[in-house]
Amino acid sequence: MPSSLAEIPLGRSVKVRAIAGARAFRRRLLEMGLVPGVTVRVVTIAPLGDPLRIEVRHGQWSIRKAEAAQIAVEPASPAASNS
């Protein structure tokens, strides 16, 4: 049941599995620390329905839904993590 960051319910912490999309886009997300394995959470959706406010590494970012849809995530259950 892999899904994207745009689909997960508000407030639920998930793990980044992979980032799709164009080179520059992907690298930009990776550089800000959104690398596979990191925990991410959608905090709120903007009042007009887009963009999303996400929390990564104790920092918050605004990211559009279309962009969040490129971020594949998986459940952050302790069993799934093997760091």
Added chain:
Amino acid sequence: MTDDCCEPNLAAPSVRGARLSIALAGNPNVGKTTLFNALTGLSAKVSNYPGITVERRTGGLTLPAGPAELHDLPGTYSLNARSADEQITFDALAGLAGQQAPDVVVVCLDATQLARSVYLLLQCRELGARCVGALTMVDEAGAAAPDARALSELVGCEIVPVTARTKRGLPELLVAIDRAARSARRAHWVWTPSATLRVQLDVVRAALPASWRSSARYASKPTGEQVPSGAASAELPAGDDAIAVWALTCFDASEHEADELVGVPPDFRGTVLAQQFALDDEPVLARWAWLDREIPKLAHTHPDRSLTERIDRVLLHRAAGFAVFAAIMSILFMSLFAWAAPMIDGIDHMFKAFGGVLRHLLGTGMFTDFLVDGVIAGVGAVLVFLPQILMLFLFLGFLEDCGYLARVAYLMDRVMRSMNLNGRAFVPMLFGFACAVPAITATRTMERRRDRLLTMLVVPLMTCSARLPVYTLIIAALIPGSRVTQGLLMVGMYAFSVATSLVAAWVMSKTVKPLKAKRLPFIIELPPYRFPRIRDVLRMMWGKSSMFLREAGTVILACSIALWALLYFPRELPESAPDYATLIAHAPDDDAKAALVAHEQASHLENSYGGRIGHAIEPAIKPLGFDWKIGIGLVGAFAAREVFVSTLGIVYAVGTDADEHSQPLRKALKTAKTTDGRSAYPPLVGLSLMVFFALAMQCMSTLAVVRRESGGLRWPLFLFTYMTVLAWIVSFLVYQVGRLLGFG
């Protein structure tokens, strides 16, 4: 697995005749500006990087070894530059594009965002920069702040905790910079390229242009220093690898993703592009793997964000958030639209009074006219923008520093996206309703050049306050109907300007190549709320405003003097003109005298070069319903749209200072007749004229500011052309279709 590449011979301690050059780098929102101000005091200067509107701030600094220069680099999360804007930081740090590589790089490290901050430090170290870390936000991080000594050992360069507000740690920082400047340059990598990447790096490194090699970039300054033999030719292989990593990750020639880097030699680009990009993510992932392994050892807890979260729960709330947003934007808007007005009027009166005194002292004559109507009025034309510009930078600086401007972008992104812009464009567009000049200056809060350009090209379509006197005059004089219908028409003009700017932005983003929407993500940080340091905000306000006066002001002044000359010369009236001097001397009473003076002025204006242009363009504006008198008004309106009103006042001989409420002027327009006795300005012409003013680019100050902000003549010319053509076409349609339908 730390991989040191040390070049002992490249020591070249730079403490000597030339001043040391120190660069200040860091992520956005880490207190870099505060640190810069604390270090440089009042010596800082704001200027622009050549050809681009990224601000460059430089200030003096006194190190134990002597004076040095501190360069503040634009905030960035990474050195991997893909656009011309991002390239500034990279070029400055690496010593590319003809710049001298800094002797020391001070990297601001946010104690509350350590991993991300150190990421940038790692990149600087890979290049071979001599780094010193300034650890900021230690108070805010509290228990989560790392131990500076442990961090220093981990990253391999000195780390000094600083609190810029209280100047704590600054002396230690200066000593550390001094020590770093005397140390050997060495590139320091925390990761080892894979075998496959290694092969690519070697190929790219071998192809590096000579001036891009570390031997050239880090060459000693030519100030008679003692260079150890061989030092100048020594190279930092790992430092050059860092350039190769950048080239491999950022060069791109694909159709949708081509990079926007400038100054890359074509054959080098070719060599890089011939490589496979299969290992694109490797450097980034390798650095993060290291950070995720090492940083948690230093900081065991996390900074407390609960206060920011509580504030955001209100400010980003569906209802309350928009209410606060509307209130803040109203205050902002009123400050430009209404509160600046008394100051603007004050400046206006002051210059008029000063001009009057001067005229009295010097007596009449061409030189007096030049001084009073050309120079002094021109200086006044520049200074009237100052109240708005000062307030703009005061409020913007405050909102940016406290973290709210990022929230505005978050709240309004959905709206701005419909015009292929992003949330950052909202504030400049809003300011457009007050005046395009501060609005275009406000585009500086946007990151990307393409977004800034598109915004400054549509902002002049907004109904600015200079259009109001024109609309007021036309509606009152030419549009029949009750006050309600007249009021509705005014509201309609506002709606029309919003609609046209939306459409124009959308069309241009689809058709004009440099303005096309790139598939770049719109990701902005929502930093923790912080109380801005008023001194920093004021200093920024002053620096930016004085730069506006220097750069845009001089152009506006030159243009207003030129325009004055255009409407003043030649002074000789044609043979057919009556002998006004004799007539005035024999005028029976003061009223008759005033009327004669007004007529003389009207004759002069009509006969001036500007007046002749007004005549000459009549064939072009006739299809819009305008005559040559309006033509002269349009020439005068180029100084500022509201000047249209006073120019028409002169043309219609009702005096030189008629305003939109002038009853004689309204009457003159209402009763004006064409040669065949019809009304010269039926309501349809009024409508066509208002549409023309809504769309035409008639403001030299706007053009001067666009020239400054876009760094050249190309975009102001484009702006002038597209708006004027658009205005002509739409006014033509309004007038001609209206006539076909039987109006006018």
